[in-house]
Amino acid sequence: MSILEIKNLNLAFHSNGRDYQALHDINLKLEKGEMLAIVGESGCGKTITAMSVLRLLASNAKILSGEIFYKGQNLLSLTEKQMQNIRGREISLVPQDPMISLNPLYTIGSQLLEVIEIHQNLKGSEAKKRAVEALEQVKIPNAKERLNSYPHEFSGGMRQRVIIAMAIACKSEIIIADEPTTALDVTVQAQIMELIKEIQKSEGTSFIFISHDFGLVYEASDKTAVMYGGHVVENADSYEIFKNPKHPYTQALIKALPDFNTRQLEAIEGYPPSIKDYFSGCPFEPRCPKKMDICKNGFPPVCKTENSFVWCYLYK
Template sequence: MDELLKVKGLKTSFDTHIGEVKAVRGTNIYLNKGEAIGIVGESGCGKSVSMMSIMRLLGSNGKIVDGEIIFNGKDITKFTEKEMETIRGNKIGMIFQDPMTSLNPVLTIGDQLTESLIKHKGVSKKEALDEAVKMLSLVGIPSPEKRVKQYPHEFSGGMRQRVMIAMSLICKPELIIADEPTTALDVTIQAQILDLMKDLKNRLNTAIILITHDLGVVADLCTRIYVMYGGLVVEEGTDEDIFYRGKHPYTWGLLKSVPNPKSDMKEKLIPIEGQPPDLFKPPVGCPFADRCDHTMKICMEKQPPLFEIEKGHKAACWLCHENAPKVESTLGGDK
């Protein structure tokens, strides 16, 4: 498969009045054309900041400290703001986290849908409006000719999210970044939105990066998953690797703390004790060491590399070292 995106050693920080927050500390991610991958982890683990770094939407106090973001063979970290404007909304679309606040309340849906099309494709207002109607129909909004003239407050939450998806797709981008696209929606609407994204991916061959803390969402849509913690990728692999052959204790903790969408058994949910690391002063060792039941001396002293378990499956845990003690996986099986 052709590689569309490669993030290499990405480090992103934010300057605050009390110091530098090292939000992303060396992330490596790749994505092939037409592929869907998931990035999961607790709030504050760095998943959204990683994607905002790709879009260069970090705010005035955010900066990419190190690393490369290779999109279609070009390092876009070196792009000027004007060059990035040709990428955002055109080559890379984004579905933001909250559909209730992501749409402008004083502009019609049609105005908001046509803006990027007119800017990037140079089409007329009428052509853009015709395309907006087609796109609303594509994402399952009834009476699109009428709806395109309405305002966001006239739409339900699920319909607004469909509008956000239409907006991200209207320029036919090669990549869509979906940041918690089912947040604040009830489970029935969540399922509809996920089915819609899956259908659009297959029909348009659009690559998707799905950011979420909901493992059920990634199980349904994504073929590969990255688990982030403390600004780092701590495990990566296929959905089968993560759900059935997970090797990092943090992955085990995530799976035990939420209903497993791929399990037929009823199991008691167990929360992960403790708090995520302070990214003002990140730990020198494994970021999960303070919360892990299997912490060794080396875990506190040295950050583990990503050990390759098998092709495509890696985990940043000292328990994966050949000289480490054998630990029984809490997912069933040996580590």
């Protein structure tokens, strides 16, 4: 059994008196200890997919149908109280901006101790010991002294480490990292990626890593789901996707990566769709270099190729 399985998730937002569908039949699986990358351009639905798992959606969001199984129980059928026991404890979030999760008025130590006391039922010196261990695990120097620092005394990369430390201290089974390195410079980005890989190995934590940058995640992740216009359009082992992309959108994403030899990159022409755009067929059709007449006839059915799942008429 997968540790997490999203099944046929459909989600809409209510705005100006009507519903706009933002996620269409999302199916994803995360295995224990695995890292699943979700990639795609801005607005394709990466964050709302993740937030559906944590049930932290905006008030105008409506899950139309679907199930999200965590260790076999459907998170969408839990009460808010039951969800509070899952969030932060079993499934943690590392957001793009760590200041969303950190309170600027309290020290790192008091915030770390709070989550440890709530989620791990430890008190006093035992809780403090766990806090120091967690900071050491994410390689914060002088961990004991740094407990007394405030978030603003930490750099962006260090703050992200603190958030990861909170998840480790609570022994979270799944960490969802939503573009956790986008605001960081390239060197720090690489250090955080390395740290995440280490934790995945040493703790057996499962990760969902969201990024618009396929170049950042393809080596670190085990599987990749490529999203476009609220759909998953390709899903396979990351190496396979990188070496042998099937969907024309995935091919375009890979061509858009900078090539260190030629220093060339090919931008994808046009813009990704908004949830207010209506498509009778594949949402990538207007930008697709390989489009055919059939592509306007409904969203393509899933095609199982040798090593991947792809939603494209080319493989039908």
